[in-house]
Amino acid sequence: MSALLAAQRDQHKLTEDELVGNLVNLIFAGMGTTTRQLASAVADIVTAGEWERLAAEPELIGPAINESLRFSPVTQLVVRIAQEDFDFGGVRFPKGTRFLLNLLAASRDPQKFPDPDTFDISRVTDDSRLPFGWGVHRCLGQPLARLLMEEGLRLTLARLTEVGIVERDRGPHPAEMLGGPGRLVLTFGRR
Numbered sequence: 001m002s003a004l005l006a007a008q009r010d011q012h013k014l015t016e017d018e019l020v021g022n023l024v025n026l027i028f029a030g031m032g033t034t035t036r037q038l039a040s041a042v043a044d045i046v047t048a049g050e051w052e053r054l055a056a057e058p059e060l061i062g063p064a065i066n067e068s069l070r071f072s073p074v075t076q077l078v079v080r081i082a083q084e085d086f087d088f089g090g091v092r093f094p095k096g097t098r099f100l101l102n103l104l105a106a107s108r109d110p111q112k113f114p115d116p117d118t119f120d121i122s123r124v125t126d127d128s129r130l131p132f133g134w135g136v137h138r139c140l141g142q143p144l145a146r147l148l149m150e151e152g153l154r155l156t157l158a159r160l161t162e163v164g165i166v167e168r169d170r171g172p173h174p175a176e177m178l179g180g181p182g183r184l185v186l187t188f189g190r191r
């Protein structure tokens with residue numbers, strides 16, 4: 001945000017409208033995604049019965065976040081426009097075709113992820129192209145998002161035990177770009 005403000009104020013590289021648009025985009029892209037993905041990770045870990053194992057083995061926090069990004073991706077789709085004609089799966093797509101790429105379906109693809117409907121923190125999913133996109137629009141905040149979620153989960157694991165889920169809302173419709181629970185109610189004890 002500081003760099004964007006400086007670019008507009010000192011270097012005159014952005015108009016005021018472009019500055020405001022970029023700041024709004026950054027807040028939208030950074031806040032709801034990270035908080036909802038962290039809530040999803042907590043819910044996934046509790047549901048899979050892995051809370052105490054993770055508390056005892058914090059080195060598994062990174063893999064657990066990766067698996068939650070696959071199992072419950074908050075970015076449910078990304079948008080693309082074909083830059084040239086091409087064929088895929090025997091279908092012709094002309095230049096200019098608009099696509100909604102379904103990340104919910106892609107991350108449960110059994111050809112890429114064996115037993116895809118199981119939340120498995122020992123699964124190796126270090127390829128971040130699905131949850132964070134790729135190409136020129138690849139997520140700008142990926143390292144920050146991982147850091148926030150890992151640190152948030154580390155603190156929560158260190159403080160809470162006997163965690164149970166009382167309520168997890170289903171989140172927005174799968175056709176919305178951003179999913180994940182807006183509300184996750186837990187019962188817990190203090191460690």
Ligand code: HEM
Nearest residue numbers: 029030033034037075078131132133134137139140141145
């Ligand atoms: C769990 C958290 C996050 C997830 C799952 C996520 C996911 C994504 C995805 C899928 C895209 C689109 C990529 C594409 O179209 O190929 C994206 C773009 C973007 N993300 Fe994130 N993101 C997260 C957190 C953040 C954070 C913390 C920030 C900033 C602080 C951020 C900033 C952005 C920006 C600015 C873009 C647009 C990039 C562009 O169009 O050039 N994201 N993110």
